Amino acid sequence: MPKLSDILTPAENLRVTRVTGPALNRMLEMGITPGTAIDFIRQAPLGFPIEIKVRGFLVALRKSEADHIEVDHHG
Amino acid sequence: MKTYQRIALAGNPNTGKTTLFNALTGLRQRVGNYPGITVERKSGFLKSAGTTHEIIDLPGLYSLNPTSKDEEIAWQTLTGTYPFEPEPDAVIVVADATNLMRNLYLVTQITDLGLPTMVVLTMMDAAREQDRLINPQALQDTLGVPVVALNARNDAEVDQLKDAITAGNFATPGPLQWKPSVKLQKAINHLRTGLIDSNDAIPERAADLESLRLLAQDAALDALTGDARAVVVEARQMLEKEGLNGSAAEVLDRYNYIDEILQTVCAGPVDPRKSITETIDRVVTHRIAGPALFMGILLLVFQAIFSWAGPFMDLIDLGFITASNWLADTLPDGLLNSLVVDGVMAGLGGVMIFLPQILILFFFIAILEGTGYMARAAFVMDGFMMKIGMHGKSVLPLMSGFACAVPGIMATRGIENYKERLITMMVLPFMACSARLPVYALLISAFVPGDTAFLFFTWQGLTFFGLYLFGIVMAAVAATIFKKFLPGAGHTPFLMELPTYKIPAFSNILYQMGERGWIFIKEAGKIIIVVSMGLWVLASFPAGEPGMSSAEQLENSYAGQIGKVIEPAIEPLGFDWKIGIGLITSFAAREVLVATMSTIYSVQSDDEDITSLREMMLSDVNPETGEPVFTLLTAISLLIFFALAMQCMSTLAIVKRETNSWKWPAIMFGYMTALAYFMSFVVYQGGKLLGF
Numbered sequence: 001m002p003k004l005s006d007i008l009t010p011a012e013n014l015r016v017t018r019v020t021g022p023a024l025n026r027m028l029e030m031g032i033t034p035g036t037a038i039d040f041i042r043q044a045p046l047g048f049p050i051e052i053k054v055r056g057f058l059v060a061l062r063k064s065e066a067d068h069i070e071v072d073h074h075g
Numbered sequence: 076m077k078t079y080q081r082i083a084l085a086g087n088p089n090t091g092k093t094t095l096f097n098a099l100t101g102l103r104q105r106v107g108n109y110p111g112i113t114v115e116r117k118s119g120f121l122k123s124a125g126t127t128h129e130i131i132d133l134p135g136l137y138s139l140n141p142t143s144k145d146e147e148i149a150w151q152t153l154t155g156t157y158p159f160e161p162e163p164d165a166v167i168v169v170a171d172a173t174n175l176m177r178n179l180y181l182v183t184q185i186t187d188l189g190l191p192t193m194v195v196l197t198m199m200d201a202a203r204e205q206d207r208l209i210n211p212q213a214l215q216d217t218l219g220v221p222v223v224a225l226n227a228r229n230d231a232e233v234d235q236l237k238d239a240i241t242a243g244n245f246a247t248p249g250p251l252q253w254k255p256s257v258k259l260q261k262a263i264n265h266l267r268t269g270l271i272d273s274n275d276a277i278p279e280r281a282a283d284l285e286s287l288r289l290l291a292q293d294a295a296l297d298a299l300t301g302d303a304r305a306v307v308v309e310a311r312q313m314l315e316k317e318g319l320n321g322s323a324a325e326v327l328d329r330y331n332y333i334d335e336i337l338q339t340v341c342a343g344p345v346d347p348r349k350s351i352t353e354t355i356d357r358v359v360t361h362r363i364a365g366p367a368l369f370m371g372i373l374l375l376v377f378q379a380i381f382s383w384a385g386p387f388m389d390l391i392d393l394g395f396i397t398a399s400n401w402l403a404d405t406l407p408d409g410l411l412n413s414l415v416v417d418g419v420m421a422g423l424g425g426v427m428i429f430l431p432q433i434l435i436l437f438f439f440i441a442i443l444e445g446t447g448y449m450a451r452a453a454f455v456m457d458g459f460m461m462k463i464g465m466h467g468k469s470v471l472p473l474m475s476g477f478a479c480a481v482p483g484i485m486a487t488r489g490i491e492n493y494k495e496r497l498i499t500m501m502v503l504p505f506m507a508c509s510a511r512l513p514v515y516a517l518l519i520s521a522f523v524p525g526d527t528a529f530l531f532f533t534w535q536g537l538t539f540f541g542l543y544l545f546g547i548v549m550a551a552v553a554a555t556i557f558k559k560f561l562p563g564a565g566h567t568p569f570l571m572e573l574p575t576y577k578i579p580a581f582s583n584i585l586y587q588m589g590e591r592g593w594i595f596i597k598e599a600g601k602i603i604i605v606v607s608m609g610l611w612v613l614a615s616f617p618a619g620e621p622g623m624s625s626a627e628q629l630e631n632s633y634a635g636q637i638g639k640v641i642e643p644a645i646e647p648l649g650f651d652w653k654i655g656i657g658l659i660t661s662f663a664a665r666e667v668l669v670a671t672m673s674t675i676y677s678v679q680s681d682d683e684d685i686t687s688l689r690e691m692m693l694s695d696v697n698p699e700t701g702e703p704v705f706t707l708l709t710a711i712s713l714l715i716f717f718a719l720a721m722q723c724m725s726t727l728a729i730v731k732r733e734t735n736s737w738k739w740p741a742i743m744f745g746y747m748t749a750l751a752y753f754m755s756f757v758v759y760q761g762g763k764l765l766g767f
């Protein structure tokens with residue numbers, strides 16, 4: 001499974017498959033739950049943080065968080 | 076009809092909570108700290124239909140599971156475990172109608188608390204614009220609590236909310252409306268029968284929640300020992316056998332419930348076509364355009380601070396001079412007169428004169444925050460800031476530092492990670508604050524040639540710019556070093572919401588400006604009064620003999636004596652005892668240097684008249700060597716000293732308040748002053764070697 005941190009270009013058809021790591025709870029609470037569709041919007045100037053869209057809102061994640069989100073492409 | 080007197084206001088960040096709070100309470104607000112800790116709180120009074128309600132504004136939060144100090148307070152306040160006050164009589168949860176899915180998460184947690192609750196949906200106007208159809212009645216029916224839908228910026232609609240509050244339109248749904256899955260419920264039951272139901276300290280209505288907390292939070296488990304711990308471990312194992320993790324199971328069940336609710340409550344696109352926000356972001360967070368725009372905005376803000384504030388600063392100055400003159404004439408001659416006029420009023424005036432600049436800065440910050448831009452700046456800058464141990468959100472406090480370090484240090488509260496926050500505070504005073512300006516202006520205009528260097532840049536202008544840059548570079552260097560040597564503060568999740576762009580309401584900008592300005596006056600004013608009285612004693616005693624000029628008197632005073640004592644120590648930097656006196660008196664506030672120099676050189680006209688002071692300084696010669704006291708090299712050494720040294724009591728006091736210990740202000744004072752000494756030493760001695 002690719003990690004969210006491996007995604008480098010905008011993509012609109014990602015789906016969360018697994019979430020782990022020390023920030024697990026907070027990520028789930030923010031709605032990044034397995035099965036949720038996410039859009040990869042862009043990288044910040046130095047590569048990280050990244051901006052994604054999940055459940056209709058925009059959120060920025062650092063590599064330390066994105067490393068713990070596994071995604072696949074759907075549709 | 077029951078009236079609910081103390082009502083907590085909770086909600087996600089950026090939901091319009093502040094707007095609502097201001098609209099409900101008007102100017103009947105007070106800002107304070109939560110007792111015992113330094114998280115800020117506001118509470119205000121809503122007077123409506125003859126009743127008074129206290130509205131307690133809780134810090135903005137995404138969840139009741141505390142990951143930050145702010146959230147911990149909110150959790151404690153709502154559960155009545157906050158040691159300093161009883162639990163509130165009711166809760167209003169604010170939820171953003173354009174972002175219901177995530178906002179309802181907190182709503183489900185709060186309705187679990189068993190307190191009388193009301194939900195307020197804000198941004199209804201924006202939701203309509205996005206063609207989202209939201210049915211508040213359906214939401215009310217499913218949640219079992221009253222729902223008021225409004226535009227927080229519309230007074231008439233807020234009035235309806237006021238009526239609902241006065242009418243006591245709250246309801247207490249039973250806990251766990253979101254119906255935990257069978258597996259999770261089993262684990263809860265296990266905990267309740269084995270542990271919680273027999274514990275009288277936990278009220279019945281909180282029992283389920285306490286079970287969930289024990290399942291989800293390792294800290295809660297770690298606090299237990301013996302049998303109690305064993306029961307919790309068992310319950311957790313029950314879940315793990317099912318392939319679940321306590322916290323994940325709860326969150327997923329809540330979101331399932333929310334997805335279900337939304338099907339009946341919402342129609343229209345949940346995720347509308349590319350929003351305006353995303354279009355704007357394409358430029359604002361662009362790899363190249365983003366940082367460039369940010370620099371441009373910074374420049375604009377500085378330009379405004381320095382060009383708009385002038386007349387207001389003159390006005391304040393005039394006010395203080397008038398008041399001082401009046402006091403000098405009115406109070407009986409003698410010590411008290413001098414203490415009030417030369418001590419307190421001079422010190423206070425020296426700080427308050429920066430108020431216009433600070434208010435202008437706050438004005439821009441309020442706009443940048445209110446529009447949602449600040450989160451973008453943090454996004455664009457975070458990559459770089461992280462490399463030097465800070466956070467994208469450090470940008471705002473550091474920016475404030477250019478006006479004054481005190482509000483900047485207060486603004487670090489938004490940074491969740493303690494280490495990043497601490498580093499931001501520790502390097503923030505390197506930002507060239509406005510108190511350094513008069514010092515820079517005096518020295519540069521006196522000693523740096525005004526000729527053109529190239530194009531339309533003059534040496535003086537370049538020196539100014541260089542000093543600003545120097546401060547920034549030193550901050551970055553210091554931050555990198557702190558990053559290496561400070562212990563980590565554990566992992567803090569970095570999940571930063573980028574709110575949709577909005578046009579901020581003017582009244583809210585004014586509110587924020589006023590509120591922060593007042594905190595500045597209070598915090599800095601308090602310190603400066605005390606310190607300036609101390610300095611007054613040093614500069615006024617022992618009292619001179621009759622007939623002494625004020626310069627001789629100052630030379631004779633404790634301050635003058637100390638200046639002479641430290642002369643050998645500062646001589647390698649190129650400073651004589653006169654500058655030594657200046658260093659001592661400017662310890663509390665840098666700009667005092669100018670006034671002290673004026674006194675030393677007996678400049679008879681008022682302090683602001685730099686021209687005559689400049690000439691006196693230029694023509695001063697060392698009586699022994701016959702060489703001028705001030706050379707270009709001395710001036711540069713002094714400039715560097717002022718750029719780096721920690722000479723601001725207010726900053727130290729605020730760092731003490733924010734870190735709750737004297738350790739950090741002590742370290743700050745030590746390392747900055749040592750660095751200043753070292754750099755001035757290197758520059759002065761190096762310059763002499765090179766023959767300057």
Ligand SMILES: Nc1nc2c(ncn2[C@@H]2O[C@H](COP(=O)(O)OP(=O)(O)O)[C@@H](O)[C@H]2O)c(=O)[nH]1
Pocket residue numbers: 086087088089090091092093094095135197198199200201225226227228445446577578579580583
């Ligand atoms: N369109 C619209 N904008 C709102 C509403 N409520 C607040 N805002 C704006 O949303 C932004 C954030 O509001 P604020 O009260 O600071 O949110 P807080 O972070 O929850 O305290 C500000 O620019 C407000 O003017 C609303 O009901 N409708």
